[in-house]
Amino acid sequence: MSDDPQKGKGVASPPPESPDPGTTYSRIIAAFDTFSAKQQRQLDADAILQSPEFEGLELDREQSQDIANQIKTFLKRFEKLCRKRSVTVEDMSKMVLRANDDIAQRVNAEQLWLSVDDEVADSVVDSFEKYIASQIYDLVFTAQEEDESKDLMLQERIREFRWIEPQHLDAVCDLSLDDVTQDFYKAQEELIVMDAKRPPVEKLNSVVAASKAIFGILEKSSGGTNGASADDFLPVLIYVVLQANPPMLYSNLQFLNRFCNPDKLSTGEAGYYFTNLYSAVSFVETLDASSLKISEVEFHRQMHGANSYKSLPPVSNNQKLRGFLKELDELREQQEAMEEMVASLVAGLDRMKEPAASGAP
Numbered sequence: 001m002s003d004d005p006q007k008g009k010g011v012a013s014p015p016p017e018s019p020d021p022g023t024t025y026s027r028i029i030a031a032f033d034t035f036s037a038k039q040q041r042q043l044d045a046d047a048i049l050q051s052p053e054f055e056g057l058e059l060d061r062e063q064s065q066d067i068a069n070q071i072k073t074f075l076k077r078f079e080k081l082c083r084k085r086s087v088t089v090e091d092m093s094k095m096v097l098r099a100n101d102d103i104a105q106r107v108n109a110e111q112l113w114l115s116v117d118d119e120v121a122d123s124v125v126d127s128f129e130k131y132i133a134s135q136i137y138d139l140v141f142t143a144q145e146e147d148e149s150k151d152l153m154l155q156e157r158i159r160e161f162r163w164i165e166p167q168h169l170d171a172v173c174d175l176s177l178d179d180v181t182q183d184f185y186k187a188q189e190e191l192i193v194m195d196a197k198r199p200p201v202e203k204l205n206s207v208v209a210a211s212k213a214i215f216g217i218l219e220k221s222s223g224g225t226n227g228a229s230a231d232d233f234l235p236v237l238i239y240v241v242l243q244a245n246p247p248m249l250y251s252n253l254q255f256l257n258r259f260c261n262p263d264k265l266s267t268g269e270a271g272y273y274f275t276n277l278y279s280a281v282s283f284v285e286t287l288d289a290s291s292l293k294i295s296e297v298e299f300h301r302q303m304h305g306a307n308s309y310k311s312l313p314p315v316s317n318n319q320k321l322r323g324f325l326k327e328l329d330e331l332r333e334q335q336e337a338m339e340e341m342v343a344s345l346v347a348g349l350d351r352m353k354e355p356a357a358s359g360a361p
Contacts, residue, residue, distance in 0.1 A: 048072075053131040053199075057123055059116075066112055067103075067124065071131060074099045078136060089143050093258040096132060096140075100261065103128045130199035133259060137198045140259065142251045150250045158245045158284060163302045168292045171235035174221040183220065187213035188244035195247045200260035203252060204270050211273035214240060230276075238280045253278060 048054070048068045059067070074095075081087055081095055107113045107121045116124070142148045166173040174180050190210035194203045214236050241249070256265065256274065265271050283291065289299035 048131065051131060051134075053134060054127045057120070057127060059124070062112055063116070063124075066106075066110075067128065070099075070103055070106070071128065074132060075135060082139065089140065089258060092136070092140055092143070096136070096259050097262070099132065100125070100129050126201065129201065129261070133199045141255055142248070147251045147254055151248045154250050154281065154285070155245060155247075157287075158242055160303065161242050161284065161287060162245075163305065164239070164242055164292070166236075166239055168294050169235040169239055170293055171239045172218050172221045172232055173236050173239060177220060179220045180217050183213045183216040184240065184243075186210075187217070187240045191240065191244050191246040191249070194252055195249075200256050201264070203256055204260055204264060204274060207273050207277055208270050210240065211237070211269075211276070234276055234279060234283075237276055238283055241277075241280050241284065249281065253281065 048071055049057075049059075049064050054067075078092070078095060081091060084091075104125045107116070107124050113121065113124075142151075166175070173184065175184060187210040190206045190213065194206035197203050197206060211233075214233060217236055218232050246252070265274050289296040292299065294302075
């Protein structure tokens with residue numbers, strides 16, 4: 001990287017938002033009919049509590065009904081908000097975050113919930129947040145046209161810098177080592193699959209998993225002798241981002257910034273990793289010859305040759321890619337159902353053979 005320790009290595013704050021109410025409204029309305037129909041089908045209490053988000057939770061009937069009522073109340077209020085022409089993504093963010101705070105306070109204070117321990121209470125709050133996010137995801141993700149256009153620009157800019165090597169970033173990343181290569185691919189994979197996840201906490205978990213893989217890269221590349229610092233971590237993260245070119249990275253960061261629990265984004269290791277990922281994106285957006293350990297002549301020569309990296313067309317429609325990812329999820333669910341059915345048939349055949357086997361001489 002540049003000799004200036006501050007250039008490209010500082011921690012950037014999330015950029016301010018400037019939503020366009022008209023654009024936001026038109027994009028929301030485009031997805032609203034699907035949301036409304038889905039909501040009507042799933043407002044039944046049993047359907048809510050049988051969803052994957054609540055799997056494994058053991059609640060009594062009154063507690064289950066209370067959670068279902070809170071979800072139904074929120075979704076009706078959210079639908080009412082979305083029908084306002086002046087609605088913005090910021091409005092939706094405030095309503096979602098307030099609902100998450102309200103359910104946390106309710107579970108920790110209401111008489112109905114005093115019998116559950118802290119672990120169960122935390123699980124109820126997490127499940128509520130995941131369910132809400134899954135229900136409204138198609139409405140709020142890239143609700144602003146600006147997000148989608150920035151995704152395309154960032155994707156193209158990353159593609160232009162695919163020629164960058166670890167030494168250009170002063171990154172401790174020895175890809176000649178098999179263990180390092182495995183962690184390198186793991187970090188890329190986590191950033192790529194982040195887009196297929198819906199709940200903010202699951203997207204954030206992908207950022208954490210990618211970051212931990214990067215610390216593995218640092219440790220193994222240095223022979224496990226040096227502790228990794230922030231100045232070591234960020235260059236490798238930038239290199240991973242440049243090689244992975246995660247789909248809709250800007251929109252995913254904005255979605256987290258708007259709908260994830262603010263405490264999780266500002267404290268602890270998850271907050272640290274998230275802020276560094278923002279910094280990595282900011283670095284790429286302003287990257288020039290002075291940002292790298294490379295001469296300006298060589299930089300321009302490489303940029304001129306970067307056209308060879310443009311053979312893959314840019315993703316011109318985020319909705320299509322998200323639809324493709326959704327189809328993959330559905331195919332995976334169908335495969336799991338088929339496997340369960342085959343296992344059940346095999347078990348049935350085994351049971352049919354048992355009487356014959358027991359009666360054999």
